[in-house]
Structures are given as structure tokens and as C-alpha cells.
Amino acid sequence: MSSIITTRFEERFGKSRELTARAQQRFPSGVTHDGRYLEPFPVFVDHAAGSTKISVEGHPIIDYWVGHGSLLLGHSHPAVVKAVQDQMTKGTHFSAGHELEIEWADRICQMVPSAERVRFTNSGTEATLMALRVARLVSGKRKVLKFIGHFHGWHDFLVPAAYAPYDPNDWSMPGVPSGALEDLVVIAPGNLDVVAEAIRVHQPACLIVEATGGHWGTVPMRREFMQGLRDLTKQHGVILIFDEVITGFRVHAGGAQAAYDVTPDMTTLAKILAGGLPGGALVGRADLMDAIAFNNQYGRKMRHPGTFNGNPLSAAAGCAALDLIANNQPCDAANRSAQELRLRLNTLFAEKHANWCAYGDFSMIHILTGFDGPRPDTDDFIPHGGDYTKLDAKGDPKFLYAFRAALLLGGVDWFAWGGMTSSAHTPQDIDTTVAAFDQAIDLLRGDDWI
Numbered sequence: 001m002s003s004i005i006t007t008r009f010e011e012r013f014g015k016s017r018e019l020t021a022r023a024q025q026r027f028p029s030g031v032t033h034d035g036r037y038l039e040p041f042p043v044f045v046d047h048a049a050g051s052t053k054i055s056v057e058g059h060p061i062i063d064y065w066v067g068h069g070s071l072l073l074g075h076s077h078p079a080v081v082k083a084v085q086d087q088m089t090k091g092t093h094f095s096a097g098h099e100l101e102i103e104w105a106d107r108i109c110q111m112v113p114s115a116e117r118v119r120f121t122n123s124g125t126e127a128t129l130m131a132l133r134v135a136r137l138v139s140g141k142r143k144v145l146k147f148i149g150h151f152h153g154w155h156d157f158l159v160p161a162a163y164a165p166y167d168p169n170d171w172s173m174p175g176v177p178s179g180a181l182e183d184l185v186v187i188a189p190g191n192l193d194v195v196a197e198a199i200r201v202h203q204p205a206c207l208i209v210e211a212t213g214g215h216w217g218t219v220p221m222r223r224e225f226m227q228g229l230r231d232l233t234k235q236h237g238v239i240l241i242f243d244e245v246i247t248g249f250r251v252h253a254g255g256a257q258a259a260y261d262v263t264p265d266m267t268t269l270a271k272i273l274a275g276g277l278p279g280g281a282l283v284g285r286a287d288l289m290d291a292i293a294f295n296n297q298y299g300r301k302m303r304h305p306g307t308f309n310g311n312p313l314s315a316a317a318g319c320a321a322l323d324l325i326a327n328n329q330p331c332d333a334a335n336r337s338a339q340e341l342r343l344r345l346n347t348l349f350a351e352k353h354a355n356w357c358a359y360g361d362f363s364m365i366h367i368l369t370g371f372d373g374p375r376p377d378t379d380d381f382i383p384h385g386g387d388y389t390k391l392d393a394k395g396d397p398k399f400l401y402a403f404r405a406a407l408l409l410g411g412v413d414w415f416a417w418g419g420m421t422s423s424a425h426t427p428q429d430i431d432t433t434v435a436a437f438d439q440a441i442d443l444l445r446g447d448d449w450i
């Protein structure tokens with residue numbers, strides 16, 4: 001990273017620099033999640049409330065990562081904190097069923113249209129892994145259809161084709177055995193004819209899709225496409241899985257499936273599901289979920305242990321969060337803030353003659369640089385006609401680091417080239433964020449990035 005941004009960043013975040021030096025002695029690259037890596041170093045956080053994190057230096061930072069998407073209600077929502085504190089005194093693991101896990105599942109089934117039965121996991125990655133295994137057991141087929149650029153967690157069967165650059169001739173990934181690729185069929189997003197042909201040729205067990213498009217809508221998919229997937233999969237007996245790990249309880253209290261009125265056969269959930277604590281679930285049609293049951297209709301059971309499945313702390317946080325989300329108001333509030341921010345950013349980019357645009361839908365905002373076309377003034381607009389090779393290309397990581405560091409200098413933390421709002425983001429936060437982008441563009445220009 002070149003000098004102005006780096007110098008100011010090092011001055012402002014001195015303690016984070018020291019902690020990075022310590023972290024590097026313990027963690028590869030000093031981080032515990034790839035996405036948190038930043039140059040010259042990441043900012044360490046001491047505590048957080050509402051929309052704002054406080055860095056170890058005491059600087060407030062408006063947060064658009066919102067717990068990797070898990071904090072629709074913002075940080076440390078009092079109702080969630082109280083529910084967890086109360087449960088903490090009662091016990092954190094009973095090695096037994098408990099009433100709260102049933103209440104948690106009741107809420108999910110009331111809110112998510114496809115949820116007839118629930119199985120809790122510890123993460124979204126575990127939920128998508130389970131979804132494939134259930135689909136294979138039930139259908140007796142092996143192949144799985146996924147879209148280029150759709151992220152479903154980091155396990156061997158779905159991580160291929162999740163990250164740009166995309167080479168349709170080679171989906172191998174370091175450390176993933178080639179056997180894991182044998183039953184994976186990867187197709188370009190956005191074209192129902194391509195999907196129909198892949199189903200005809202490969203006769204897959206299932207099709208899995210990020211419900212608003214790859215990388216939470218970086219390459220958007222809209223209602224009509226999802227309805228098309230529903231029609232095609234139903235027609236050909238392919239199990240349709242919506243990965244709603246991010247969109248579930250975010251875009252709408254019932255997830256994208258409720259917003260679109262398109263019901264898949266199974267759904268993977270995590271993040272908001274557990275109110276900001278670890279947790280995930282596979283939910284779906286009772287006959288499919290029967291694959292996990294003892295003495296089931298299939299005569300062979302899918303084994304599923306997992307020490308912390310349905311644990312009382314996550315259940316307490318999840319119930320408290322879902323109770324607040326059920327009336328959809330937090331989703332509406334977050335959606336409104338994001339829409340306002342998209343509009344304001346596009347106005348700013350035009351004023352500053354920056355060839356950037358902000359686009360997206362619901363509470364998700366994506367920034368596209370090097371874009372000279374018309375800027376969207378409605379959420380219907382999809383830049384580059386939705387071409388994934390342009391919307392989800394591998395950019396220069398050093399440019400991304402400079403962008404994020406420049407924004408952090410203005411008190412805003414952005415999730416790579418995207419951001420998500422929570423119901424705790426205020427109009428004042430939006431003002432501060434627009435000012436931070438204004439300053440960041442100047443800083444990036446000063447360092448010759450743009």
C-alpha cells in the first residue's frame with residue numbers, strides 16, 4: 001500500500017499494529033478468518049454496540065460486516081444479551097434435549113416457508129454439507145449442481161468455483177481431493193437454458209443456489225430466475241436447496257423464499273438464525289429430512305452427531321433474535337438504510353466523477369469500480385447485465401486493502417467490496433459513511449489508486 005493511507009493508518013491504529021505483531025506469532029498471517037486479513041494490518045476491536053464497533057484505540061467504527069452478516073439487530077442487542085446471560089446461569093450444555101431447542105425450531109418453522117423439519121448444526125458450512133448428503137441419500141443420485149461464484153462454506157464438495165478467478169476448465173483447489181470434484185457440476189449463473197441442459201445431461205440429486213445470487217448478490221439473481229429454477233427442478237425431480245445462510249431472516253423474516261414467494265425443498269440457515277452466536281440448521285420437507293431419522297422410510301439413516309448442535313446458548317440468542325425479527329420490521333429497517341446508502345453513494349460518485357457504482361438489493365450493498373455505464377437509481381438495475389465475469393472478477397487485492405484502510409480512516413468498516421446494514425444503522429451513520437467514502441476517494445486518488 002502506498003504512503004498517505006499507510007502513514008495515517010499506522011498513526012491512527014497503533015495498538016492494532018502491536019496486536020497484529022502478537023497475533024502473527026500465533027495465527028497464520030495473524031488472522032482467524034481469511035476475510036479479516038488486511039494490509040498494512042487489520043484493526044482490532046475492543047467492544048461493540050448497535051451499528052458501531054470501538055477499536056482497541058478507542059475509535060468508533062460504523063460496521064458494515066455486522067458479524068459476517070449475523071447481526072441483523074446490530075451488536076449486543078439488549079434482548080439477545082439478556083437471553084444469553086439468563087441461559088448462561090442455567091447451563092450451557094445438557095447432553096440432552098431441552099425445551100428451548102424446540103422453541104427455536106418452532107420459530108423457524110413459523111417464519112421460513114420451506115421449514116417443516118429442522119436439524120441444527122454449528123455453522124452454515126455444516127448445513128450445506130448435510131444438505132448434499134441428505135439429497136444423495138434420498139434420491140440415490142450423486143451429482144450436485146452449483147453455480148459459478150456461489151459460496152456455500154468451505155467444505156470439499158462445494159468450495160470449488162466459489163472464488164474468482166474462475167476457470168471453467170479447472171475447478172481444482174489446493175488441498176481439495178480431485179474425487180470431491182467428480183460429482184460436482186458447475187454452471188454459469190443466470191441462464192435457465194444452461195440449467196435445463198445440465199439437468200438433462202447430469203441427472204443431479206440436487207441443485208444448490210445462493211438465494212439472491214453469488215456472494216450475497218454480487219452477481220444478483222432475482223425472483224423470476226428463482227421461480228424458473230423451482231419449475232425446472234420440480235419438473236425433473238431434482239431437489240432444490242436454497243442457501244439462505246446470509247439471506248435467511250435478513251432480506252425478509254422468512255428469507256428470500258418468502259420475499260420471492262418461491263419455496264425450495266430444503267434450506268440452509270446460519271448467522272442471524274443464532275442471534276450472533278454460532279449455529280446453523282438444515283430445514284426442509286419432512287419426507288426429505290426423514291433421511292436423518294432413525295428407522296426411516298429409506299431403510300438407511302444419515303448419521304449426524306455434532307457436540308454443540310442446538311446448544312442452549314445459541315438457542316437462547318436465536319429465540320430472542322427471531323422474536324424481534326418475526327414482524328419483519330428489522331428487515332425493513334435494514335433494507336431501507338441500505339437503499340438510502342446505495343442512492344447516496346451513487347450521487348457522491350457522480351459528484352466526484354469516480355467511475356464507481358453502488359448496487360444491490362435488500363440490505364446488501366456492492367461497490368463496483370471501473371464502471372462507466374449508467375449508475376443505478378433503482379434496485380432493479382444490475383450492472384453489466386449481470387455478467388459474472390465482470391461483476392465478480394478477481395481485482396487487485398492491494399487496491400481492496402487500500403480502499404478498506406482508507407474507509408477505516410473515516411470510521412467505516414466495509415466487508416471487502418460490499419457491505420450489509422443492520423436495523424441499528426441510523427441516518428447519522430449513513431451521513432458519516434458517505435463522508436467516509438468521500439474522504440476515501442480523495443485518499444485513494446492521493447495514492448494513485450484511482
Ligand SMILES: Cc1ncc(COP(=O)(O)O)c(C=O)c1O
Nearest residue numbers: 123124125151152153245246270
Ligand atoms: C451463502 C453462504 N453459505 C454458507 C456459508 C458458510 O457459513 P459458515 O461461515 O457459518 O460456515 C456462508 C458464510 O459466509 C455463506 O455466505
